[in-house]
Amino acid sequence: MIRRILGLSVRARWFVAFATFLLVLFGAWQITLLPIDAVPDVTNRQVQINSFVPTLGPVDMEKQVTFPVETALAGIPGLEMTRSLTRNGFSQVTAVFKDSTNIYFARQQVTERLAQAADALPAGVQPQLAPLTTGLGEIFMFSVAFAHPDGKGVATQAGKPGWQPDGAYLTPEGETLTTSLAKAAYLRTVQDWIIRPQMRTVQGVAGVDSNGGYVKQYVVEPNLSSLAAYGVSVTELADALERSNLSAGSNYVRRAGESFLVRADARLRSISDIEDAVITTRAGVPVRVRDVGQVVIGGAVRTGSGSKSGSEAVISTILMLTGENSRIVANRVADKLVEINKALPPDVVAEPAYNRSKLVNATIATVEKNLVEGALLVIVVLFLLLGNIRAALITAAVIPITMLMTAAGMNELGVSGNLMSLGALDFGLIVDGAVIIVENALRCLAERQEHEGRLLTRHERLEETTLAAQEMVRPTVYGQAIIFLVFVPLLTFQGVEGKTFAPMAVTLMVALASAFVLSITFIPAMIALVITGKVSETEVKPIRWFKGKYAPALAKAIARPLPFVVGGVGVFALAVLLFGTLGEEFMPQLDEKDITVTNFRIPSASIDQSTQMQLKIEDALKSLPEVALVFSKNGNADLGTDPMPPNASDTYVIPKPESEWPDGVNTKADILARIEAKMKPLIGNRTEIQQPIQMRFNELIAGVRSDVAVKLYGDDLDAMSEAARRIAGVLRTIPGAADVQAEQTSGAPHSISRSIVRLRDATACPSRKSPTPSRRPLAGVKPGCFLRAIDDLMWSFGSPTRNATISRRWGRSPLCYPMPGRATRVRSRYAKSRGSPIQKA
Template identity: 30%
Template sequence: MVSKLIHWAVDNVLIVLLATVILAGAGFYAFTHVNVEAYPDPAPAIVEVIAQYPGRSAEEMERLVTIPLEVSLAGMPGLKYTRTKSLFGLTYINNQFEYGVDYQKARQETINRMQMADLPDGVSPQISPRSPIGEILRYSITSPKDAFGKSLYTLTDLRALQGWTLEREFRRIPGIADATTFGGAVKRYEIQPDPDRMKRYGITLSQLMQAVADSNANIGGDYLVQGETAAVVRGLGLIGRGRDPMQKILSMSDPEEAATYLRREEQRRLREIRQIVISSTNNIPVRVGDVVEGGPLPPGQETSTRGVVIGNPTRLGKVALSRPLRDGSGRIVVADRDGEKQRIWVDEDETVQGVVLLRKGAESLPALKLVKAKIDELNNTPGRLPPGVRIEPFYDRTELINTTTDTVHENLFVGILLVTVILLMFLSNVRSALIIAINLPLALLFAFEMLYLRGQSANLLSIGAVDFGIVIDSTVIMVENIYRVLSSHQYEDLPFRERIRLAAREIERSLLFSTLIMVCALLPLLTMTGAEGQLFRPMAETYAFALGGALILALTVAPVMCLLLFKKLTPRPDNFLVRFLKRGYLRNLEYCLNHRWFAVGGFCLLIAITVASLPFLGREFIPPLEEGHVFVRAIFPVSVSLEQNSEKSRLARTLLRNHPEVEAVVCQLGRPDSGADPTGFYSAEFFVPLKPQEDWPATVPETGWKRWFRSTRRRAKPELIAAMNAELTEALPGLNWNFSQVIRDNVLEVMSGVQGENSVKIIGHDIVELEELGKTVMARIRTVPGVKDVGIYRTMGQTNLELPIDRHKCSLWNVSVADVHNVIQTAIGGKTVSQMIEGEKSFDITVRWPKRLRSDESMILDIPVDVTDHRVSQSQTAGMTATPFFGQTTGISASGFSSTLPSLTGSMFSTEILGSISLPRERLRDLITPIGEDRDGPLDPDGSFVRSGASLIQREMGQRIIAVKFSVRGRDLASTVAAARRSVTDLIPKGYRTEWSGEFQQMEEGEGRLLVIIPISLALVFVLLYLAFHSLLDAVMVFSNVLALSMGGVWALLFTGINFSISAAVGFTSIFGVAIMDGLLLISSFNQLRALGLPLRQAILEGAEKRVRPVMMTALTAIFGLLPAAVSVKIGAQNQRPLAVVVVGSMLTTLFLTRYLMPVLYSFYGHREPPAGSGSMAH
């Protein structure tokens, strides 16, 4: 079949050339249209569930929300882990499914199961749109400034714009899952009642709330039919008529005018709220403005900062931003300070940030183009944003994709150029090198076609890690053999076309068989699962596509090109380089054959040295995928306030921005209102984009021999991180700092459940004991060399003001627990009573005590509680005289008096009597009693209301855990974790256990899978070798080449100081096929010559000499094909480098070791008669 294909190609030159042109055109189209990603998504299907229950403690969230959801979600098909976090007002659930489970099916199954959970009223769990690599763009919303530098628009304005306009705009873009918000303040209209004024007017809290709710609505009547027409009858009672003032300002051009109009409209709505009537006595209305803080507004006063105001719920987080000042053309403004050019920084302590999230599995670049087009449209189209407001992106995945793509293109271009030079050096024939050089990009384009047809994306690993020097081996062998036949006198009596056919047929079987073996050697990559499968299986598939395309090209295009270009090729001897290499090789080979026991002994010694050096070879999962920025996380004490965190983080922001390599600094404190990031006020995250590395200043003095060439150099990124860590630790001692990158951090967090690169999870039942064990383990592993950024996500430590309701005291006043709870909830956090409708927007109208009445424990305990259905004694009403009433008192149903409350006007009683009959109330402290030291014990009047509680309760698969997170720097991951494991073994008591997760867990799982897959793959290759040789000795001999090349890979890793990783393992599997192919062809050549009757020594020497040029060419093309990737330090090269170093080191071993080893080993058993057919692979 293969020979027929070659014959057909040689006989149909025009068709082959036209097909090649079509292949090139289709490949170029695929190359320009295939989706490109920086890195593949290593995570399986992960569905995150968020449920918010404001005001509930971590323990209550665990009991009321987390556990019911855990039970409902348990047992979903393909579910591997369920990890949960319970903290104040929030439950977060991470459902990690097995690899291969479809995300959409997992998501739908989760939604179905959530409906079965028995949850408290008002709790509605939601699916988070976040994915590990979903953050593709971040932006801030900037407001114009007035003459004093103050923002014209408030944080509530910008937050409303983001939440009600921008989020909707971005969600409509194909491929975008959501645009989440961080920072700003959620706008609400806040009524702040004055308890003294409410008491004076006899108004209860429930009356106030009911009155506001009843006074803010539209109603529908019915149709009013008048003759031939019908009109709809409506009652319009919405505050502000439901109109959106934002729509009005969109048509304005002056930012100051627009901001003034917004403030004026807000004040008009606040005045309307003040005019709401709560009740009336003797036809005298009691309005909201009469009972709020500050009382009614004086005549002529339009605005007030008390009583009824624009407020916001307690902020859960905030965002600050530092970036260089830019002029109108976008250039950074610099100033001369102390003789140095320094950037001028703009610090925004408060801003609103938007994060655009990519839908799981969607293509990044098309979505990013649409997002940026939408931003340009919003910024530049009048009437889309308020005057002066702009959307300013500060992080864009496009830059990372372009940078990594440029790195890949550069490495490929340089590699192709070096391969072409090597071919010219060995063949001394431009036409031969041209044929091979043409086939190389054609094989690449063929691989792109396959990717495009399969709907797969290209990425740094799938393209950049493919060694095209290895891929074109089949073309090299084909062209070299045809060139050898034509340049010699072989078949010289036959026609030119027939000579090419015979030259091609000589190697058709060996090409097909060797390619099949190389594909079989890729089976470990093709069958990879887990995170390493997500990362490297696309590379193996691309490799297989390129190998298949190269084989087809070698069997069709290469003979046709030789037919066209070699017509006038005259016989010529080998060039000087080949002759020189052959002489040197044969001289050394004869020496080895003459001292073969010494050669074998030296080889065994090298094996022993290599095995002895393995413990010094560090291990890690995969090298960090460079993203061009630094992600810094600080953990403050659990009970820290948002304001205190903000003050300390301002200093940290300043320290980070002072590094000249830094482009900007974005600080995120706390968590977003959506709950997508489950953390508290104690969390501070700094996103630090860096300049391109070529723009980093050379500030580090050079050392050693390098000083001869330059005096200073740029800092390496680890040096920059070390400097940042030292400065932050010195300026803010006692805090734990962690350094990572956004994508890496997100991936490791969702796959391990812990915010950190690695962690040790302590599993048990008692959260107090877990806390103590966590502190002990943290102190112990901190002493292990290589362990950095050690920290603990504390379970306890949250200060709680607990107000236990005393049921006995409540019964004396006929007050229910619900009444007291209602007062606590309303007074402290605020209770929503209605919605302010503004066009498509709606904002809460809440009732909340003034801050002066809830600012500390004593004031909170003095909060009044209305007493209902309490009879006023006769002594309280003695001395009262008749009061003439004009009209009936209304709306005082909650007062519970046995007699009607007199009016404040026209009453005939003294002020003393007024106080005695006013609405009865009790203070909160009179209805509660502290709990004693025993939380489960009885109430204790001598106890304290303040106690420490849980801040964060983590669970995994239904069990409580506490996590101690850490990073590893300056040492390999495997040995560091092994040492840490040994150090904590004696600390864990019975009933508790530890689990090490994060990058280390991924490494162990990946290595475990490779230990199963690689032997199976090698066994399959061994079977193929036996079928090829029909000799066990020959098959074992070829297999020894794998061992020899593997030694070269190990030495290369040790020499360069690179740890063994999954990437390096992929490099080893890549060279298995090359090692077996080279050994196959060499042993087959020996067998062929032996079958012709040559003596053993002569057969070895002639067979080895015949293989000098092809072996040297294939080895050097493989080396130089990946050499650029092996030495590159640019963004995108970090993950390729271990693979490339292994391939280069292994192929160097071919040049200096295996070319001598295999002939020597063959000399020990080659006297036997070669099995029939064992030399058919000689070419």
């Protein structure tokens, strides 16, 4: 069959040339669609389920949320395993599926199981699926901050939106921000309600995660003495706020031929509206919120924060949709950010902090450089060996056409272009089949011309070209088959190995198949079209020189083969010995240029304390002249895709270009050493240094951030913790092991409140039949929300930051306040557990 294809290609040479031209156009279009990234995506098929319940502790979250969710997922087709992470108020369950499972089918099945398990979860718990992304998904990060913090260095004008002469900030909505908390909450509002909705419209974006600032709230701070004086309880205050924040409709009425919509709008719209809300009446006089307390702008209890160059900021992360082109999506996001900046409030700016496209561009530039240099080298060698420029160009044309055909095949097979897949291409293998056909055709044409003693007619030339190509069918097929078989074992790899090396094998096999097709169609057709006139088949000077040196050695080897055989065996034995001295590594580590410094503090460290310690770290690192930018993400973000406890922080260090490094800093290892030297004086931090992609891959694949992890299974957590510490001690003695630590499973303080309410007179609290525990004094109350053009602002009772101690907020607040003449005794008892004693009421 191949012989017939060769003959047809020569006869229909113009058709083959035109078909190849169309193929080039198709390949050029396909290469623009090829997903480009730095490395292969080795993330397994997984679905993450995140649940947020701020009122539940770790033990309750595990029993009431994590365990029911894990149990509900059991038996899903394709499910390999589940793992979970439970912290205070947060639960994450990761379901890992087989690689052959369709990720959309997996997410659909998980959603159905969660719906079935809804009755087994606490009221109000709504497990949510994490965005559809992978370990390569964090492609872009940006910060939202004031360009001139506190108005320093900027012209101010009273009454105009922006910074005011007194240091306050006036928003375009007319709200005056005077405290640092209110300003941080406004930055978060800008991110959540202006930037995030627009970013989610960018094609290829799966989600936008945010760290930093405060979720804005209007906080009612009741005066306990005023409440007692008016005989108003906390419950009545909360109920009054709910009644004052309603909107209802009643269809429409007809009048004079028109329809009028009936609507009662009692929504609260500002602080003054809240202050004017009526709680009750005393002696016919309304008691308003302003009479029993004050209303201020505050922030919700946060589990994460962000910082940049030593100052707090809102750090947002763009998550790329699975299968998209990271470089293209990152560029789209960057362009969108420029557009969004034009519409932001005065002096608020959103600046890029991390852009994956820089790494991708650098990686692809390296690959392109190697490919171009390899192609030019092959062309030069072909010209020197073939001695015919036309034949060399025909052979060299196989290289770009093969690349375009390979891009189409990679798109069809779902293989991305990266350092492993494109870097594995070997042009010597690609042109192997074409070289032997071209060389044999030149030989046959030259011999026929010499035999005829004249130039060949077109018929004779086509006949010789066909015969020459057909003579090389067997060596061409055998050569390609042998190379194919060499790479077949790579396709049997599973897990991370398969995701790493299978794309390389697939890409090379597609390229070889494309080159083989070209060698039996395009090459004979082009020889028939281009190789005309006088053809001479003479050995070029390099070949003649090499033969002159090789011929005597070959004669000696044939005459006395034993010494040469023994010498070959000796060289092989020496090579085996030297091979045993080589180090072993799964794959070379990609230099991502950027650096991540993960810092851990004691488990009891709050998010505010971690943030303050992190700001000192940023101040130290930004002093290095080779560092361009330092920013951090502390604790847990909104979407929970990268769950960290409050005592942990990820610091991103963005170095300057190598040309701007100071003297004495020549390699990345020098930068790491200088970073470690800067970190050493900062006590209270345990540091791990990695790279962004490397860290994310480790965490998603195994649930830990380190390169190597030892997992223990058992029922006794204390016994496993002790065993883990012993294992870590042994691992530290291994040469090359660094930053060996056992996971901390204890040490986080928590307080247990046990309140006893005894009523001497059952009528003291007429609203209660019997004493009932209340969560309101501990968790605060959220009686409603504001609905505004760009805001959805929750408001609650408590201090502005809602991070004060229990006694400060509610420790002196009885569950029910007495009316005059009623006798009530309230006693509270607080028990301490692994923490500082809480002030008693």
